[in-house]
Amino acid sequence: MKxxxxxxxxxxxxxxxxxxxxxxxxxxxxxxxxxxxxxxQSSSNTSNSTMSSSSSSMVTxxxxxxxxxxxxxxxxxxxxxxxxxxxxxxxEVSEQSxxxxxxxxxxxxxxxxxxxxxxxxxxxVYFTWSSNTAxxxxxxxxxxxxxxxxxxxxxxxxxxxxxxxxxALEERDNNARPEIQNLxxxxxxxxxxxxxxxxxxxxxxxxxxxxxENYNLTGIxxxxxTQSASMNTxxxxxxxxxxxxxxxxxxxxxxxxxxxxxxxxxxxxLEQNRLTK
Numbered sequence: 001m002k003x004x005x006x007x008x009x010x011x012x013x014x015x016x017x018x019x020x021x022x023x024x025x026x027x028x029x030x031x032x033x034x035x036x037x038x039x040x041q042s043s044s045n046t047s048n049s050t051m052s053s054s055s056s057s058m059v060t061x062x063x064x065x066x067x068x069x070x071x072x073x074x075x076x077x078x079x080x081x082x083x084x085x086x087x088x089x090x091x092e093v094s095e096q097s098x099x100x101x102x103x104x105x106x107x108x109x110x111x112x113x114x115x116x117x118x119x120x121x122x123x124x125v126y127f128t129w130s131s132n133t134a135x136x137x138x139x140x141x142x143x144x145x146x147x148x149x150x151x152x153x154x155x156x157x158x159x160x161x162x163x164x165x166x167x168a169l170e171e172r173d174n175n176a177r178p179e180i181q182n183l184x185x186x187x188x189x190x191x192x193x194x195x196x197x198x199x200x201x202x203x204x205x206x207x208x209x210x211x212x213e214n215y216n217l218t219g220i221x222x223x224x225x226t227q228s229a230s231m232n233t234x235x236x237x238x239x240x241x242x243x244x245x246x247x248x249x250x251x252x253x254x255x256x257x258x259x260x261x262x263x264x265x266x267x268x269x270l271e272q273n274r275l276t277k
Contacts (some may be wrong), residue, residue, distance in 0.1 A: 019247075041150055122146035122275060126196035127207055129157060129164065133196045133228055135260040140194055140225065141269050145277035147190075153207055154179035171206040178207045183214060192221045192275060195243070199228035204239040209246040217250035222271060224255035225266075232259065 106212045124146045126137035134150070141148050155178065158164045171178060187193065195211070197204045204226070212222075224243045226236060236257040244252045253273065258265040 004264040119237055120191040122192040122194065123187060123190040124148045124194045124196070125151060125211060127198075127205055128196075129198060132260045133198050136225060136227060136258075136266065137196050139243045139260075139263055139266050140196075142269065143267060143277065144194075144275050146192075146194065149184065151207055151211055152181045154181055165201075167201045168205060172203065175209075176206045177210040177213065179216075180207065180210055183211070184236040187215050187217075187220070190220060191225065193217070194223045194275070196225045197239070198241055199226060199230075199232070199235045202232075202238050204242045208243065212243065212246035212250075217247050220250045222247050222250045222252045223275070224252070224271075226255065226257055227260055231257070231259065 036178065102111050124137050124141045124144070126133050126148070128134040128137070128150070137148060137150075140146070157167055170176070195208065197208050204224075222243070224240060226239055234257070240252075240255050243255070256266065256269040258269070267276070
């Protein structure tokens with residue numbers, strides 16, 4: 001009887017040992033101890049659970065690494081940009097966002113201010129007999145800040161009206177050029193010359209021609225001004241033709257024909273020609 005139980009126990013032990021070895025082999029295969037096709041590993045519940053847990057751990061680890069790399073990269077980028085801003089000279093830096101710096105263009109240099117030019121010089125020249133033209137000349141000189149020169153004949157005109165008109169008519173008919181006292185050696189320093197006279201015998205006195213023809217007026221602007229008792233515009237135009245003929249090299253502008261007391265017209269003429277100071 002004892003032998004029967006002994007044999008039965010030996011057989012049972014053998015079977016149990018075999019079952020144990022089989023179970024160990026199966027566990028080894030599922031844990032990756034033995035290479036097996038991926039589809040088999042995926043179809044095992046135990047393998048799925050293990051792989052899911054493992055994959056989740058790997059994803060978490062990878063995500064942490066990517067996050068660290070991203071922050072490190074961003075921090076490095078900011079530090080690099082800040083380094084550029086510190087070493088770059090005269091650029092202005094404005095912070096657009098927490099991770100981005102924008103560099104504005106430096107201002108363009110302003111254009112140099114041009115040096116002021118010398119003011120134009122003006123000369124007021126006039127011939128007067130009854131002092132009316134002298135009054136106009138004084139007003140013009142005050143408004144322009146110009147120098148003045150009075151034309152004085154070497155041979156004075158008669159002080160009486162009738163004898164003076166007779167001398168003036170003779171000079172006009174002969175196209176005379178009466179001599180002038182103390183003529184300036186040159187007028188080339190002036191840019192503008194305003195020349196004044198009374199109307200004598202429908203034109204300018206011949207002594208005006210003496211002054212204008214005595215100089216080379218190239219490059220000089222001439223502005224005639226005149227007055228008369230009748231204020232006849234046709235006579236004024238004839239005087240303008242005479243001035244243009246005697247000042248051939250100058251630029252002769254339209255003249256001023258006004259009464260000496262009409263300071264408003266005088267000022268307006270000077271302002272229109274940009275002659276006021």
